[in-house]
Amino acid sequence: MGNTKERILAASAELFRRNGYTGTGLKQIVSEASAPFGSLYHFFPGGKEQLAEEVIRTSGMEYAKLFDLLIAPAPDLVTGLEQAFAAAAVTLRETDYADACPIATVALEVASTNDTLRRATADVFGAWISTGTAAFTRFGLTEDASRRLTIAVITSLEGAFVLSRSLRDVEPLAVAGEAAVAMARELAAASGSGR
Structure with a gap:
C-alpha cells in the first residue's frame, strides 16, 4: 500500500478531488490513509496547506x-x-x-x-x-x-x-x-x- 507519506498524499488527492480543500479534514485524511495522526505533521510540518500544495503539484x-x-x-x-x-x-x-x-x-x-x-x-x-x-x-x-x-x-x-x-x-x-x-x-x- 506504499509508505505512510505516499498513502497520505494519495488519500488527500482523492478527498480534495471529491470534497474540496475546505471540505476535507485532517482526521479524515489520516483515517483514509490508515496513518497515525502525528505522521501527517511529521511529513508535512506546515499542516494542511503544505500537504495541499504538495498534492496539487504532484x-x-x-x-x-x-x-x-x-x-x-x-x-x-x-x-x-x-x-x-x-x-x-x-x-x-x-x-x-x-x-x-x-x-x-x-x-x-x-x-x-x-x-x-x-x-x-x-x-x-x-x-x-x-x-x-x-x-x-x-x-x-x-x-x-x-x-x-x-x-x-x-x-x-x-x-x-x-x-x-x-x-x-x-x-x-x-x-x-x-x-x-x-x-x-x-x-x-x-x-x-x-x-
Whole structure:
C-alpha cells in the first residue's frame, strides 16, 4: 500500500478531488490513509496547506501526462481529442460523478484566499498549457494555435466537469468535446496541417 507519506498524499488527492480543500479534514485524511495522526505533521510540518500544495503539484503533474497518454498516440488530433473527452466521461460515470479534476476543485476555493495554493494551481495549469501546446504542435499546428487549442481544451474540460457533476450527466462533456474538435479542425485548416 506504499509508505505512510505516499498513502497520505494519495488519500488527500482523492478527498480534495471529491470534497474540496475546505471540505476535507485532517482526521479524515489520516483515517483514509490508515496513518497515525502525528505522521501527517511529521511529513508535512506546515499542516494542511503544505500537504495541499504538495498534492496539487504532484497530482497536477500526473494529469499533465494525459496529453501524452491519450492524445499524442492518436492517429490524428481529432481522434485524440475525441478519445480524451470520451475517457473523461467514462471516468465521471464510473465514479458516480465524484472524480473530476482535483486541481480545479481546489483552485476555485482558494484563488482569492490562499496565495500559496493559488500559485501552486497556477503553476500546474501553466504546466498543462505547456504540455498540451507541445503535444498539439506535433500534429502540425503552429505554436500559437496549439497554445490556444490547449487553453480551450482545458477550460472546456473543467467547465464540463462542473456541469456534468452538477447535472449528473455527461452531456456537457460531449458538447465540450465537439467544440474542441471543431476548433481543432479550424486551426488545422488554417495552419494547413489537416491532421
